[in-house]
Amino acid sequence: MVSPILELTNINKSFGHVHANKNINLTINKGTIHGIIGENGAGKSTLMSIVFGLYQANSGTIKVNGKEINLRSPKDSIINGIGMVHQHFMLVENFTVLENIILGFEGELVFGKNLEKAKKDLKDLCDTYKLNIDLNSTISDLSVGFRQRVEILKSLYRGAEILILDEPTGVLTPQEVDELFKILRSLKEEGKTIVLITHKLIEIMDLTSEVSVMRQGEMVGHTKTENTNKEQLAEMMVGRSVLLRLDKSEVKAGEVLFSVKNLTVKDDLDVTRVKNVDLEIRSGEILGLAGVTGNGQTELLEALSGIRKVESGEIYLEGKKVSDSQKFLDPRELKDKGLAHVPEDRQRMGLVTDFKAYENLIFGYHDQQPFSKSSVLNHRDIISHSKKIMEEYDVRPQSPNLITSNFSGGNQQKIILSRELNENPKVLLVGQPTRGVDIGAIEFIHQRLIDMRDRGAAILLVSVELDEVLSLSDRIVVMFDGMIVGEKENKNVTDRELGLLMAGVV
Amino acid sequence: MAPVDKSKVPWWVSNLIVPLVNLTLALLVSGLFIFIAGENPFEAVRLIIYGSFGYIEGFAYTLYYTTNFVFTGLAFAVAFHCRLFNIGGEGQAYIGGLGVFLVAINFSFLPVPIVWLLSIAGAVVFGAAWAFIPAYLQATRGSHVVITTIMFNFIAASLMVFLLVDVIRDTAQMGPHTVALPKEQWFPSFKDFAALFGIKIRYSPLNISFLLAIAASVFVWFLVWKTRWGYEMRAVGHNTQAAIYAGISPYKNIIIAMCISGGLAGLLGVNEILGVHHKIVAGFPAGYGFTGIAVALMGRNHPIGIFPAAFLFGILYQGGSEVTFDMPNITRYMFVAVQGVIILFSGALENLFRPQIESFFVNRLNIKASA
Numbered sequence: 001m002v003s004p005i006l007e008l009t010n011i012n013k014s015f016g017h018v019h020a021n022k023n024i025n026l027t028i029n030k031g032t033i034h035g036i037i038g039e040n041g042a043g044k045s046t047l048m049s050i051v052f053g054l055y056q057a058n059s060g061t062i063k064v065n066g067k068e069i070n071l072r073s074p075k076d077s078i079i080n081g082i083g084m085v086h087q088h089f090m091l092v093e094n095f096t097v098l099e100n101i102i103l104g105f106e107g108e109l110v111f112g113k114n115l116e117k118a119k120k121d122l123k124d125l126c127d128t129y130k131l132n133i134d135l136n137s138t139i140s141d142l143s144v145g146f147r148q149r150v151e152i153l154k155s156l157y158r159g160a161e162i163l164i165l166d167e168p169t170g171v172l173t174p175q176e177v178d179e180l181f182k183i184l185r186s187l188k189e190e191g192k193t194i195v196l197i198t199h200k201l202i203e204i205m206d207l208t209s210e211v212s213v214m215r216q217g218e219m220v221g222h223t224k225t226e227n228t229n230k231e232q233l234a235e236m237m238v239g240r241s242v243l244l245r246l247d248k249s250e251v252k253a254g255e256v257l258f259s260v261k262n263l264t265v266k267d268d269l270d271v272t273r274v275k276n277v278d279l280e281i282r283s284g285e286i287l288g289l290a291g292v293t294g295n296g297q298t299e300l301l302e303a304l305s306g307i308r309k310v311e312s313g314e315i316y317l318e319g320k321k322v323s324d325s326q327k328f329l330d331p332r333e334l335k336d337k338g339l340a341h342v343p344e345d346r347q348r349m350g351l352v353t354d355f356k357a358y359e360n361l362i363f364g365y366h367d368q369q370p371f372s373k374s375s376v377l378n379h380r381d382i383i384s385h386s387k388k389i390m391e392e393y394d395v396r397p398q399s400p401n402l403i404t405s406n407f408s409g410g411n412q413q414k415i416i417l418s419r420e421l422n423e424n425p426k427v428l429l430v431g432q433p434t435r436g437v438d439i440g441a442i443e444f445i446h447q448r449l450i451d452m453r454d455r456g457a458a459i460l461l462v463s464v465e466l467d468e469v470l471s472l473s474d475r476i477v478v479m480f481d482g483m484i485v486g487e488k489e490n491k492n493v494t495d496r497e498l499g500l501l502m503a504g505v506v
Numbered sequence: 507m508a509p510v511d512k513s514k515v516p517w518w519v520s521n522l523i524v525p526l527v528n529l530t531l532a533l534l535v536s537g538l539f540i541f542i543a544g545e546n547p548f549e550a551v552r553l554i555i556y557g558s559f560g561y562i563e564g565f566a567y568t569l570y571y572t573t574n575f576v577f578t579g580l581a582f583a584v585a586f587h588c589r590l591f592n593i594g595g596e597g598q599a600y601i602g603g604l605g606v607f608l609v610a611i612n613f614s615f616l617p618v619p620i621v622w623l624l625s626i627a628g629a630v631v632f633g634a635a636w637a638f639i640p641a642y643l644q645a646t647r648g649s650h651v652v653i654t655t656i657m658f659n660f661i662a663a664s665l666m667v668f669l670l671v672d673v674i675r676d677t678a679q680m681g682p683h684t685v686a687l688p689k690e691q692w693f694p695s696f697k698d699f700a701a702l703f704g705i706k707i708r709y710s711p712l713n714i715s716f717l718l719a720i721a722a723s724v725f726v727w728f729l730v731w732k733t734r735w736g737y738e739m740r741a742v743g744h745n746t747q748a749a750i751y752a753g754i755s756p757y758k759n760i761i762i763a764m765c766i767s768g769g770l771a772g773l774l775g776v777n778e779i780l781g782v783h784h785k786i787v788a789g790f791p792a793g794y795g796f797t798g799i800a801v802a803l804m805g806r807n808h809p810i811g812i813f814p815a816a817f818l819f820g821i822l823y824q825g826g827s828e829v830t831f832d833m834p835n836i837t838r839y840m841f842v843a844v845q846g847v848i849i850l851f852s853g854a855l856e857n858l859f860r861p862q863i864e865s866f867f868v869n870r871l872n873i874k875a876s877a
Contacts (some may be wrong), residue, residue, distance in 0.1 A: 330753050331752065332754075349747050349748050352745045352749075353744075
């Protein structure tokens with residue numbers, strides 16, 4: 001017997017003139033994994049923030065177990081058995097797991113037998129759901145996957161019956177994703193209800209029993225997962241059919257534009273992260289660099305783009321040596337020589353999020369004509385240039401004066417991409433181009449990268465999304481523990497083979 | 507309380523209403539102080555307004571104080587755009603004054619306008635040099651400028667006392683000050699201008715440095731928002747990682763921002779030496795460097811905000827001395843406390859009521875928009 005645990009009726013929420021949620025109706029049944037899918041900016045996170053009490057709806061009702069409730073703050077939600085695991089974890093890094101979980105309850109718990117009881121309850125929870133967490137380890141020592149489990153444990157400990165997960169796999173490695181899914185399934189078996197917010201179709205198909213699709217603030221469909229397929233869901237999400245596999249022409253690789261010989265790089269803690277790497281990228285080809293996060297890709301990209309010092313080895317651009325351990329060109333000098341870089345972490349590195357969009361659209365090129373004439377910024381030219389490329393790259397909203405942090409992730413990525421591609425670079429280094437970006441934008445970004453390749457650029461694509469590497473690259477190398485452990489032509493490789501290489505098995 | 511979407515807050519709410527509310531609260535608390543001290547707060551307000559606007563010399567004093575606060579406020583703001591807390595305005599101003607004096611006295615054979623320009627340059631160079639050392643230590647060693655600039659204030663004060671006692675003292679007298687500059691080098695004062703129009707007024711320290719303060723404000727606005735250097739400084743300030751990615755050197759920008767900041771603080775020396783004392787007297791920066799921090803915070807680090815904030819502090823300085831004159835229970839220190847309260851409310855407690863005020867207006871505007 002299925003009974004609804006959470007019912008939303010006619011929920012409306014506006015921010016100024018943006019109608020983020022329009023007349024949303026949603027029924028979630030007890031003991032199910034319910035997926036909510038939609039592009040970035042479709043209103044999924046807003047809706048769930050309303051359910052979790054972070055925002056108040058302008059109108060509409062929320063019922064939990066058939067009883068209408070009034071959610072004014074996350075505290076009300078927790079009392080009603082609703083827990084949420086945010087995309088960015090809310091943990092105190094230098095506290096232990098236990099300290100984090102009892103944070104807010106510590107008045108009664110820190111000393112005495114209450115604490116012992118809390119420990120025992122937590123151990124039981126860990127065992128029941130196979131969370132495998134050591135309560136005494138410090139958060140900063142834990143991997144991202146484990147931190148997420150701590151968040152889940154925290155919600156469960158506070159009595160969550162409904163667990164909302166906002167884009168839970170965005171930061172996880174494939175192995176961690178598998179582990180998470182196992183945990184979620186065992187939660188479901190124990191009768192918990194899970195709401196999974198995602199834009200990854202594979203996760204919906206894998207995990208959920210029911211799925212709701214949102215588009216531009218509206219709920220556009222509900223269905224049982226078994227009655228649908230990826231293509232259909234994708235079409236509902238973007239409102240048109242999408243190419244999931246890219247059509248791209250046969251590779252016409254030319255001369256070697258960018259090469260790396262015996263490169264070794266250390267990180268800030270003086271740990272060697274890139275070990276004797278050799279790479280060659282030709283004009284007109286995309287070289288995909290696959291690998292699980294944290295195997296040296298970040299440091300490699302930083303060294304190649306002039307941000308990080310080279311420990312030993314050499315880097316050549318168009319046959320000329322640009323960097324070795326003695327001297328290296330800085331990012332600006334490399335830019336002048338035709339190397340562009342789309343960094344892995346757009347908010348930490350690619351953008352100044354407090355800047356206006358137009359300021360970010362010239363970031364790194366701000367000292368060039370016509371943006372800057374004898375060091376004075378040429379406002380009119382910058383704005384007209386910004387408007388032009390925002391239109392060309394379909395950045396929404398098309399307002400150069402808007403502060404960058406107000407754009408969605410996908411549109412922020414388009415700002416970076418338009419800036420870097422607009423200069424027609426000879427060599428393009430791209431890190432995680434579509435991380436946290438919705439399907440519509442992914443397709444657009446992929447198409448642009450292919451266009452660049454067809455115009456003869458040499459592209460290095462670093463991505464943890466295996467699908468992305470497979471669909472874009474002409475050649476694939478796999479990085480594991482700082483070393484290149486395999487190189488394959490894209491024609492004759494399977495994800496299984498790559499997966500084994502990424503895991504360091506072969 | 508739900509967080510307010512920052513992008514929906516109209517600029518006039520965060521830049522006008524919030525500072526005004528904070529200021530009003532500060533004045534209410536100050537009024538309470540005055541009441542407790544046994545005087546009538548309303549009478550005190552009347553005296554402040556009379557003292558700072560009521561007669562021409564009083565108003566001139568207000569503008570003279572404003573001049574100093576503009577220099578030190580701008581100084582703090584420029585460094586702050588690169589996320590550097592330059593607490594060293596006081597010391598930089600002191601050393602800047604040394605620069606003014608040394609240039610003026612050593613180049614007195616040149617035509618006066620040229621001496622003025624050189625002296626202004628001297629103020630900037632000396633102030634900047636005093637800021638350079640903490641900046642260099644911050645850029646290369648990560649020594650925090652808050653700590654080093656405070657130490658440099660003490661070093662500057664000690665150095666100047668040493669110079670004023672043992673090296674550049676006017677040997678014809680006993681006090682710790684130098685000889686006076688030749689009279690023709692003195693900046694024309696407001697009194698001189700008034701005399702041109704046949705208006706006779708008593709002494710006031712207001713002089714043409716006020717115009718320099720206006721020019722400095724325009725310069726800072728242009729520098730920070732219209733030039734490549736300002737752009738790079740702000741990029742380093744907001745996101746150092748991103749700046750490095752874009753090929754912008756944090757090292758270079760920390761030094762540039764601090765030196766410009768120190769140079770602006772040094773201009774206070776122009777007002778004090780060329781305009782008022784006409785010689786170096788011990789302790790002439792008199793706390794303007796510190797008050798400048800509050801001025802900049804209150805003015806939201808923008809010249810358009812700093813100017814009125816400086817004017818407000820000018821009113822308090824001038825009006826405050828009027829109050830201490832007429833009210834026996836109010837001492838000079840009471841007005842230091844009033845300043846403290848204003849700094850507290852517009853600086854430390856700046857965000858105390860911001861969320862409430864912002865969400866109030868955002869909700870009101872939403873209702874209007876949807877109605």
